Amino acid sequence: MARAISLRSLAWAASLCVTGGMGAAQTPSPIGEPPRAFTIRALTPRATSVMLEIEPDEARLVRGSPAWEIATSSPATHQARFISTDPYAGERVAFLSGTTFVGGAQVCVTQQPDQALRPDVAYTASVMVRGEVAALGEAALVVETRAGPSDVWQTLSTTPLAPSHIWRQVNAQFMVPREPTVTRVGVRMKGEGSLFIDEASLTAPDRPRSNLLRDPGFEGSCFWRVRYRAEGEGRWVEDPAVIHESAFNVIGLRPQTTYEFEASLHASSGRKVGQSGPVTARTDERRLREWRGLVLHEPMRLRIPEGAFPSIQVYRGRFELAYSVGGAIVLTELDADLRPLSTREIVPPHPVGDGYAVQGNLQSCRVGSRLYVSFKRDHAPFVASARLCVVEVDLDSGAVRGPAVIESSRLGRSPWNGGIAAVRDEVWIGYADTRDEFGDRTSEIVLRRFDPRVMEADSEEFRLGTAPSPYLYAPLLGSFGNTIAVSFSDVTEESPTAAKAQIENEPLYVCLFDGRRFTDPVPIELQGRHRYGQMIQVGAKLLVAWKRGASYAAVEWGPYMFHDIGLALVDPLKRTVEITTYVDDLKYNAYPAMARDGDRIVLIHTKHEHDYGIAGDPAAFLGFWAGWIGTGQ
Numbered sequence: 001m002a003r004a005i006s007l008r009s010l011a012w013a014a015s016l017c018v019t020g021g022m023g024a025a026q027t028p029s030p031i032g033e034p035p036r037a038f039t040i041r042a043l044t045p046r047a048t049s050v051m052l053e054i055e056p057d058e059a060r061l062v063r064g065s066p067a068w069e070i071a072t073s074s075p076a077t078h079q080a081r082f083i084s085t086d087p088y089a090g091e092r093v094a095f096l097s098g099t100t101f102v103g104g105a106q107v108c109v110t111q112q113p114d115q116a117l118r119p120d121v122a123y124t125a126s127v128m129v130r131g132e133v134a135a136l137g138e139a140a141l142v143v144e145t146r147a148g149p150s151d152v153w154q155t156l157s158t159t160p161l162a163p164s165h166i167w168r169q170v171n172a173q174f175m176v177p178r179e180p181t182v183t184r185v186g187v188r189m190k191g192e193g194s195l196f197i198d199e200a201s202l203t204a205p206d207r208p209r210s211n212l213l214r215d216p217g218f219e220g221s222c223f224w225r226v227r228y229r230a231e232g233e234g235r236w237v238e239d240p241a242v243i244h245e246s247a248f249n250v251i252g253l254r255p256q257t258t259y260e261f262e263a264s265l266h267a268s269s270g271r272k273v274g275q276s277g278p279v280t281a282r283t284d285e286r287r288l289r290e291w292r293g294l295v296l297h298e299p300m301r302l303r304i305p306e307g308a309f310p311s312i313q314v315y316r317g318r319f320e321l322a323y324s325v326g327g328a329i330v331l332t333e334l335d336a337d338l339r340p341l342s343t344r345e346i347v348p349p350h351p352v353g354d355g356y357a358v359q360g361n362l363q364s365c366r367v368g369s370r371l372y373v374s375f376k377r378d379h380a381p382f383v384a385s386a387r388l389c390v391v392e393v394d395l396d397s398g399a400v401r402g403p404a405v406i407e408s409s410r411l412g413r414s415p416w417n418g419g420i421a422a423v424r425d426e427v428w429i430g431y432a433d434t435r436d437e438f439g440d441r442t443s444e445i446v447l448r449r450f451d452p453r454v455m456e457a458d459s460e461e462f463r464l465g466t467a468p469s470p471y472l473y474a475p476l477l478g479s480f481g482n483t484i485a486v487s488f489s490d491v492t493e494e495s496p497t498a499a500k501a502q503i504e505n506e507p508l509y510v511c512l513f514d515g516r517r518f519t520d521p522v523p524i525e526l527q528g529r530h531r532y533g534q535m536i537q538v539g540a541k542l543l544v545a546w547k548r549g550a551s552y553a554a555v556e557w558g559p560y561m562f563h564d565i566g567l568a569l570v571d572p573l574k575r576t577v578e579i580t581t582y583v584d585d586l587k588y589n590a591y592p593a594m595a596r597d598g599d600r601i602v603l604i605h606t607k608h609e610h611d612y613g614i615a616g617d618p619a620a621f622l623g624f625w626a627g628w629i630g631t632g633q
Contacts, residue, residue, distance in 0.1 A: 035272045040054055042279050042280070045283050045284050048255060049253055052279075074105035078097065078107035080108070093218050094218045098137065107189055113183055113213060116180070119178040124172070126203070129187075131194045131195040138189070140158050141159040143172065144156060145183045147182075161195070185213065224263050225238075226241070226261060228250055230260075258281070261278065286298065291567070294567075294631060298627060299582075301622075308591070308606055309361055309362045320395065329373065331344055338602065347402075371394075373390070374418060377403075389406065390455070402455050406431065413434060414434055419477040430445060430477050442471065443472050445467065448462070465518065466518065468507070469492045473489045479537065480542055484515075487544060489531045494506070505529065510522050511572070525577075534546065536601060543601070544568040545565055545566065548566030563588055582603070583607075589605055590608070600629065602627075602628060603626065
């Protein structure tokens with residue numbers, strides 16, 4: 001997560017700029033100090049996983065936020081930024097600089113404590129400082145308070161900073177008034193100079209190790225890691241995850257087995273600052289879950305080492321799994337128990353400049369022995385270069401034709417992403433026909449017949465006219481009786497023209513298409529972020545599986561870190577929707593694919609330990625996972 005930094009003009013009257021945030025973090029202990037002890041708990045054991053929770057005080061320490069805000073009275077002469085050079089104990093420091101004293105020009109970095117401070121307590125604010133300030137300039141560690149937003153800030157403490165070429169610690173003690181107040185702590189610099197700041201902290205006498213600021217100095221939040229071993233085994237398994245949440249699910253365990261778990265707490269530089277004692281938990285036995293007449297089996301990991309965007313079909317008692325890996329698209333044949341039998345490349349990497357295009361977002365259908373796989377191919381510039389492609393594989397002979405490259409019929413538009421399905425042995429493709437110029441992006445859903453004889457799409461187009469917005473994404477296709485089912489997302493909030501910076505909602509919809517007309521879209525879920533709805537008919541309803549973001553709306557590191565796989569039974573005619581979660585394990589579960597084999601449906605998806613770019617997080621791929629859904633039909 002990048003820090004949210006704002007530089008803005010500010011008329012200074014001995015006043016600092018206030019920022020908000022959430023959580024707090026631990027100032028790294030001095031070099032050589034042994035890690036301190038903390039505890040973890042084991043919660044809700046399941047057949048192959050155990051949820052661990054860090055104790056409440058420590059949970060506050062691992063939450064990170066962009067808590068520091070920058071303000072300057074003269075952006076032309078003064079600035080502050082966070083840099084990754086010359087750190088005292090972490091990975092980054094704050095760097096304040098100025099070139100003139102005219103008009104008292106100055107700059108500051110500030111933040112609020114994570115909780116209201118108590119009166120009559122002698123708090124200590126502390127920073128490490130290095131640099132130089134000119135004779136007419138000055139630098140200070142400042143603490144201020146006020147009762148409400150309209151009140152004037154009152155100075156509680158001003159401690160001059162006298163920087164030199166070596167790092168030095170500066171402390172300031174203060175007390176807050178008895179009246180309810182808001183407090184802020186910051187460093188400001190006037191005039192000419194260059195100032196490095198690190199290891200900012202705010203502590204209380206009864207909690208000398210607990211930093212009450214929302215950020216540990218300037219290096220980022222702490223994180224924790226887990227290791228575990230089964231009872232009777234000497235070797236520990238080191239989990240690679242970098243954990244910033246208060247809870248973590250250890251997966252891939254054996255049922256009905258006792259495990260021992262330990263956790264360690266680290267500064268973002270990687271230095272260990274805490275160590276838990278051991279905790280034990282016993283995994284549960286395997287149990288089936290029933291939901292609306294369906295029997296849900298717990299997903300298990302497949303023996304496939306890497307890949308993304310799976311799509312699966314059944315042929316002659318075996319499964320044909322297509323997926324993207326290394327810029328290519330491969331096809332793996334699985335037996336009836338989903339064990340890999342063979343793998344081969346069906347679409348080679350597509351060279352673009354010095355590298356390869358991205359080929360992903362797969363969907364497949366089958367007509368007799370012929371498998372059709374659609375995928376998105378794109379490269380820079382991202383949307384303008386995107387094309388929907390289709391490849392044909394003869395599952396008997398192994399012959400491959402294509403890929404056919406689909407072009408939009410409208411000038412300046414591109415088939416950004418889409419899918420494929422077959423009804424009555426007719427193959428249809430659908431895609432988001434997208435225009436993206438000068439930061440203004442719009443997209444419409446288009447369906448066209450695909451002629452396998454010539455590997456081309458018909459020129460006749462059918463456009464969804466009752467769309468919820470002009471910003472649609474990732475239409476995927478399925479069949480419902482003699483009609484095409486279409487799922488798609490509404491990405492209004494993340495379009496380049498959207499006013500909201502924080503994307504919160506990406507609704508998912510389903511509609512039907514009878515070859516000429518679309519039905520009105522049925523909303524599956526409106527709150528949270530939802531994408532890639534795959535569909536299969538179960539009785540008189542559609543079973544929809546998708547990447548569901550509503551399950552973890554309150555996570556500390558943003559609403560896009562964790563996704564479940566959602567299941568919905570939709571009656572597209574009566575417009576009823578029933579929803580459940582399928583995985584529910586605090587991981588990044590994505591891109592489900594389904595295929596029917598008699599009275600059971602196989603559901604395959606990918607799983608990541610994913611933190612979307614937080615420094616030091618490995619975003620580890622946890623593999624393809626597959627579960628069975630019994631239909632009783």
